[in-house]
Amino acid sequence: MTESHVPPPTADLAALGRRSLVVGALFTLISLVGLATNPAQFYRSYLVAFADVLGVALGSLAILMLHHLSGGAWGLVIRRILEASSRTISFVALFAVPLFFGLKHLYPWADPARVAGDEILRHRAIYMNPTGVAIRLAVALLLWTVFAQALSRMSKKQDEAPDAGLERKMQLVAAPGLALYCLLVTVVAIDLLMSLDPHWFSAIYGVYVVGGQALAGLAFTLLACLFLARRGPMADVLQPRHVHDLGKLLLAFTMLWAYFALSQFLIIWSGNLPEEIGFFKDRLTGGWGIVSLALALFHFALPFVFLLSRNFKRDLGRLVWVAILLLFMRWLDLYWLVAPAFHPGKLSPHWLDLTTPVALFGIWLWAFTRQLAVRQLLPVNDSGLAAALEVHAHD
Amino acid sequence: MKGILGRLFARGVMPEFGTPGPRIAGGELPAHLYGVIAEFANAEELLHGVHEVRKDGYQVMEAYTPYPIEELNDAIGHGPSRVPLLVLLGGICGAIFGFGLQYWASVIEYPLNIGGRPYNSWVSFIPITFECTILFAGIAAVLGMLVLNGLPMPYHPVFSVPRFQLASRDRFFLMILARDPRFRAGDTFRFMETLGASHVSDVED
Secondary structure, three states: OHHHOOOOOHHHHHHHHHHHHHHHHHHHHHHHHHHHHOHHHHHHHHHHHHHHHHHHHHHHHHHHHHHHHHOOHHHHHHHHHHHHHHOOHHHHHHHHHHHHHOHHHHOHHHOHHHHHOOHHHHHHOOOOOHHHHHHHHHHHHHHHHHHHHHHHHHHHHHHHOOOHHHHHHHHHHHHHHHHHHHHHHHHHHHHHOHHHOOOOOOOOHHHHHHHHHHHHHHHHHHHHHHHHHHOOOHHHHOOHHHHHHHHHHHHHHHHHHHHHHHHHHHHHHHHOOHHHHHHHHHHHOOOHHHHHHHHHHHHHHHHHHHHHOHHHHOOHHHHHHHHHHHHHHHHHHHHHHHHHHOOOOOOOOOHHHHHHHHHHHHHHHHHHHHHHOOOOOOOOOOOOHHHHHOOOOOO | OHHHHHHHHOOOEOOOEOOOOOOOHHHOOOOOEEEEEEEEOOHHHHHHHHHHHHHOOOOOEEEEOOOOOOOHHHHHOOOOOOHHHHHHHHHHHHHHHHHHHHHHHHHHHOOOOOOOOOOOOHHHHHHHHHHHHHHHHHHHHHHHHHHHHOOOOOOOHHHHOHHHHHHHOOOEEEEEEOOOOOOOEOHHHHHHHOOOOOEEEEEEO
């Protein structure tokens, strides 16, 4: 099995990391100008960017754990990419720090005057307060990091010597990890996103964010696959049937996201209750309707139609175009969740909305390339790898 | 049974005659030859046989195996299945039907004011539209598969080969049909014997 020893293209990764770090730093400087001139807007845009980057890293962790539980060739060929991006969660945690300087610009519950004048917020204050949110976010990030590092370490140990027990152990970590991941995302999504609107609530909000993160993680993984396949030996490893499986998974996650989104919309729209409907009223009027329509068309309908085709799903070069579109729509979806809370009924884009995600993604990509460069690109001692790399005569 | 239904569903052709070999009693070939079938012990030998047959220029063939073999469809040159297209058309029809039914009922025929919602409450129509899409696509998949396979087919000429029942147990069969332009009765039989098959038989219509 000489072909399974696939070293990472370190020089190419370093070059990409350097370039993305330069871009990230540049856009950070530009965004800091925004922080000085319009701090409220900066924090609003920054929250979207943070949730977006966190979503890619957490989505990768979720897919990694899913792969450990389900097995399959599709997961073995992308496992190192997923491990690398889930190891960046501790790095992404640093991006959370600036948020806590701008809480009062973002959340009604962080403004003592508003809490005092609002009975619901007053009653919620025992849970929904800056210290509580900070502790919950820190605990969640810590637990995600622990699971990501545990899986990554076991995977490294597996590279050193074959050990069937390790595969079982990784499953035993992944199962509670996946359940805990969903619960923690729900907690954090309520704290950071849903609470922007002080009175509104939706029970499906957590899984809606989970679905979006899985989609973001997979879309980014496909981009990383193309990068590796264009530069070196991964091109020989990655077969159309692997790409086909990833394409099917992308279709499934696209539909899952749409299912959650429609469920939320359908129930609230049908109920038409005053305490719930405001959320969609804010997002369907005054220009926001265009954004909602764009989400329905480009976050679901267009990718769905393309991903129906078998030939499309088997061609990585074409599949990444949908992945790029979906990554952009992930940002738009989070923007759609956050921004109308501040500008209900009036679409008011700001240049900071674009510079902050570029800044964070640029810096994050640098961290990702560093992580990806430290390991070879396939789990060589995994018992399923030989079957996963088998070349079928007519495939 | 064989007489009537067999003629109905599978028509044989007069084979092009090659050189009758010594194996055939009196040098006579069957008058109604449907094809020549070879029996292989495993999937690898079958696939090897398929490649040899294709390399020799044969185009019209069928293979029968106890379980699906992924690469066989491409190897035998059947091309992509047309079932997906039928499924897509079925799905589109289902979506139009599902939405249309609800639209017709709630907007045209029985418009009722429910809590002040618009008659065309398209949001609440989506679940039924979706279910109808899946239902019609599923039905199109099953019916399309049956029709494209020519099923139900109570009789097929291969049933005249006694050993063919093993195709559903542990034997792998490859048949070249007599309507293949390269088919020559006798010659094709002897060619099939060179492929490592355990048995070769004529398939009479």
